[in-house]
Amino acid sequence: MALATEKRLVMPLCSSCNKIIPPGSEATKFPCPNCGDIIIRRCKRCRVFARPYRCPKCGFTGP
Ligand SMILES: [Zn+2]
Ligand SMILES: [Zn+2]
Numbered sequence: 001m002a003l004a005t006e007k008r009l010v011m012p013l014c015s016s017c018n019k020i021i022p023p024g025s026e027a028t029k030f031p032c033p034n035c036g037d038i039i040i041r042r043c044k045r046c047r048v049f050a051r052p053y054r055c056p057k058c059g060f061t062g063p
Helices: 044-049
Strands: 028-031 039-042
Touching: none
Parallel strands: none
Antiparallel strands: 028 039
16 A cells, blocks of 8 residues: 555646647746746647747746
């Protein structure tokens, strides 16, 4: 029982397209430049196409 560590794999979602970022993919993540509270994640595809992202907390949008 004691060894049963509960690790919940929360799949990260791309902040631009809202799709699941698979583990090991070339996604990027960085704190929101405005509020710093939200980790913005962008999948490889959104990086390549330079899609805008939006912070769900403060509404900051950026390239
Ligand atoms: Zn994306
Ligand atoms: Zn923010």
